[in-house]
Amino acid sequence: MMRQSVVSSEMLIPALRKPKIWLVECGVIDNKILGGEFKDIFEARQCIKDQSGAGNNWARGHLGYGPQYKDEIEDKVRQAVEKCDSLQGFFFLHSIGGGTGSGLGSYIIKDLADIYPTVFRFSTCVFPSNDDDVVTSPYNSMLSLNVLIENSDCVLPVDNQALFDIVSRVDQQYAQKEEKKKDIFRDTKADHIKDGSSILDISGKGKKVRHYERENSIVAHVVNNLTCSMRFEGDLNVDLNEITMNLVPYPRMHFLLSSLSPLYNVLNPKFQPRNIDETFKEALDKGNQLIQQANPQESLYLACGLIVRGNKVEISDINRNVEKLQKKLKFVHWNKEGFKVGLCNQPPINMNYSLLALSNNTCIRQIFQRLRQKFLKIYKQKVFVHHYTEFMEQSHFDYCLNNCESVINSYEEMEIKNNNLPLGGLGYGEEEADQYRFRPII
Amino acid sequence: MEPKVVQKCLLDSAKSHSNGESLWQYDKKYSYHKQSGSGNNWALGYLYYSQEEYEETHSRIQSLLESLDYFGGFQVFSSLAGGTGSGLGAHIVERLREDFSKSNMMNVAVWPYQSGEVILQNYNVLLTLNSLIQDSDGVIPIYNDEIMFVCRELLKNKRPSYKVMNTVIAQQLLSVMFPFSNSTKDKMSLWSGSNSNILSEIVRQLCIYPQFKLLSLKNIPQCDNKTIEFNTDLWEGMIQRIRQMIITNGNEHKINWSIKAENPSTYSTKFIKSLSHLMVIRGDKVFDLPGSFESDYFGIGSLYTKKYGGSVDNKYAYFRDSHRIHGHEKSIGVLSNNQSHCQILESTLRKATMMFHEKAFLHHYEKFGVNADKFNEMFLTCETTLAEYKGL
Incomplete structure (x- = not known):
């Protein structure tokens, strides 16, 4: 599910245990999700699908499919939420390089932030790796990063590489260990340790x-x-x-x-x-x-x-x-x-x-800096921009870039500020006590 | 608050009751939980989960109180670091004080590890203390670090679990709080209620000034069950040791003897001055001790602050009880109102102030209505308390 080809947004609601998913590409759903070995986990009723994906275009997913499926999605979320007696949060699993996961996924994050402002939104998102196969992925990443900065409560970035x-x-x-083992247990059977029965046990048989x-x-x-x-x-x-x-x-x-x-x-x-x-x-x-x-x-x-x-x-x-x-x-x-x-x-x-x-x-x-560099590399030439301007203003790119830079800066500032502190000032010694003595802010 | 936590408490107590390990169990009738906790957010516990939850708790407390014929006071156990225990706890204390204004209110508050359990612990600790100092009669902070130390060094338990630590806390509290009869050897009057309301005694003896409400608890001896029988301590040695523990804020393990209680010229910053003490001596033949036994050791003027005058005799109270506690042949517990919390309070204040300067984490609190004003108030109260204690 985490490769770009299969893009899903998943929501996990504790009381329900059965997660709820939306997917867009028809083939992906039928083959991998509802027909796969995990088919019991997902509820077919909670699936939303369309014949085609967003075609690696964030703007199509976000501004095209988003409004189109808004009501349907909100409806299904509400159905799930109503069954919960203690809603802990929404969980999103999506990539940010492609079109569907990043575009539609970030649209849903934004939408749920409006409807359920006090419920936490977690997202685990896949950042594109260096040798990415999607040409427009820097654009897509930058645009969805902007949404994540503004609307998510907590993001756990994951890198394919x-x-x-x-x-x-x-x-x-x-x-290497197997080799050693073979030398030691030449007589015994190789698989004398019993395989686990976990669904995550993928080594067996x-x-x-x-x-x-x-x-x-x-x-x-x-x-x-x-x-x-x-x-x-x-x-x-x-x-x-x-x-x-x-x-x-x-x-x-x-x-x-x-x-x-x-x-x-x-x-x-x-x-x-x-x-x-x-x-x-x-x-x-x-x-x-x-x-x-x-x-x-x-x-x-x-x-x-x-x-x-x-x-x-x-x-x-x-x-x-x-x-x-x-x-x-x-x-x-x-x-x-x-x-x-x-x-x-x-x-x-x-x-x-x-x-x-x-x-x-x-x-x-x-990782933000890496994203920014890759973004600037193609944005300077303004290639592929026309695919996006079909749905949105070009100035949105600049806005997102600024937003990303401001986050980079705030992390950088934090580091610089800390490095500039005198070594003694880091401790809680008596001499520096006065520096941190409380003064009411007026 | 969290259903899992509450249910586990109920289940464990019911289990140990049916096993015969303990004589009591929690009554399900008086428990209350919601579906989720406060997530370490003091503001969430204090302001958001307050109205409805208090109504619920209040009705339970009311029905519990009505079945009692004698009510000594409230003793509230909570942590200081989290959100539910500290935030909602502080709110409940505040409201109970309004509704039962004449009852005693004693708080036992668990101070988190200094190495950090919860990142927001310094904010939460101070916010809770601010609220408790205003509303409670007395607060007894219990330090996790100290309990851990006791478990490791005195009980020789290298990997103590929470259960072991809770037992130690309970034993420490019981050394003072356990009901006793003051001057009689008669076993019957121990339980008859006469003159045995320890909470009133504590409040009358220790919590006299509104600005001094932090109490500290010391008890002796602390040893594991195997060595109890081999304990050959004498009363004189024990009382000397516990006095030294109080004035150096030390532990039974490696007591610092370099500071002398009798000699005021050796006063240093490390000497802990006290406002008052309350002492409970328990054990066999305790009434055979000479009448001046306690006053010989605790009737020394140099132990106490000179600031508020008064005779030395009024600054300590003692009770004797001829029963063993936890199987100890001799034991002493002392609850005192003294400077021992200064150091830890100061470091907590400094850390919290540093964080406040950077405005870190404030947005979580603002979301639920605890703004910078409340923080300023909290810093002021805690700084004042600290300054008052330091000025003793």
Whole structure:
């Protein structure tokens, strides 16, 4: 679902458990969703489809299909919402490079923001990778990014390239370990470890599993861990609204970098996890981030959320590791203790424990900068612009570009401001106390 | 507030009741929950979930109170960091004070880890304290860090769970709060209610000045169940240790003896001055102790602030009880009104002020009607409280 060819916007409502989806391309729906192995999860009644997609044109999805299907979509959302006794939020899974997911998807975000202003909107969106196959994707990304900045409460960007790299790396390590194993257990059967029964278990039974399905499974796990507190109980419950509350210091800076650990288990349940301290260390590693080339450890943290799942994990384990991480990571001076911790007692299937780290980190601006560069490269020549001006004014491009730049700037400012502080000023020493003494703002 | 959390509490208590582990259980009749929590947003708990929720809680409290023939006061347990316990809790305390203005109101508030549990904890802690200082008779902050320390170093539990920590908190509170009879060895009068309203005693003894409402709790001994029988402490040693714990704000583990209680010339900034103490001594043969036992150790003028005058004898109260608690042959619990919270309050204030300077996270609060004015008020109240305590 996460590749550009298959674009979906999905909404997950806790009380219903059955997610609700909209799709536009007819063939995609029939083959992949309603005919696939997950067909029981989706409700056919909640599908909206049309014969053709938006053809990689944001403007067609947003301004063409959007108003056309507005009533139908609102109606179906309302039906679902009315069944909920506690609506926690809307969940969107879409790409921002294509036309349907980005255009129509962002239209729905905007629309729901009008209708349900107090309900949180989360989106997990796929950012285009460097070797993207859609020519207009920089335009589409920029236009939908603008909507995400203005109307979403929390965005978890995901990069196809990063997912690809993770899967390949794990595969490689897996192959190496298998080799070793064969040497040791020459006599025993190769598959003496029982395969898990998870739907995410894609390694089993000699079936060739496509690469992108495994990439999707990583994203599925991210969403799964994020919402686990709604489904299971835990010592330290973290609601969806708590995540936004704690990790978003300023309304526009709501882009969170996510990473999972241990990864081996997500991709292959045959590997037993190592100790929990290593899991914490790994979660903030560069290689585990779902955005390519983002290294949170070198940049400035605004806030960090850790959601731990596992039935044998105690609060003191988390505390010990948080203290360790605090020394290692660089936090913004006004939020030195910027950790939000969640603990859920139910581990994911086939695992003993798992950790999802969400970081509000200044390194996220790199992906905006990359987007901006690519956008400017084709916008300078004004190529393909006429496809968009069919539906909208050209000035909207400039507006979106400005908006994106302002977010980049605010992240940059944060970093510069923090670097300019005197070293002593970062602490809470007695001498600097006066500087931060409270003075009423008049 | 969250259905899962409330139901788990009910279920656990019912389970341990049926197992015979505990003698009581929560009554479902008096529980109340909504479908979702406040999401760490103090404003959401305090202002948004307030009217309707209070009506509901009030009716439950009313029906509970009507079945009592003697009512000592409210003791409210809540956390300081989150949204529901702190925000809604503060609102409920405020409204209860209006409706039951003559009852005692005591708050036990759990202070979050300093290393950070919730990113907004400093805002939430101060907002709650601001509200509690105005409405409650006394606030007993319980520090998670300290409880964790007790679990690790004294109880030798390297990976304490929340359940273990809660037990420690309960034991600490019980060392003072458990009903006692003041001067008689008669077991019957312990439960008969005469002279045993500890809340009134606390309020009368410790919460005399409206600007000083933060109480601190110390108890001794704290050890795990296996070593209780081997404890050979003497009364004199124990009372000396607990006094030292109070004046240095220390723990039973590694007590700092470099500060002398008797000698005022060694006063340093680390010496904790007190307004008043309330002491409960429990154990076998407690009435055989000499009558001047407590006054020998706590009747020293240098322990107390000179600011408000008054005789030293009025600044401490003590009670003796001839029953063991938690199986300890000897135990002492002291609740005092003193400077011990200054340090942590100051650092919390500074962190919150830094965050407030950058205007971070304020939009979440503004969404539900807590604006910069409220924050200014909160900073003023907390700064004043801190300054008053420091000036003792």
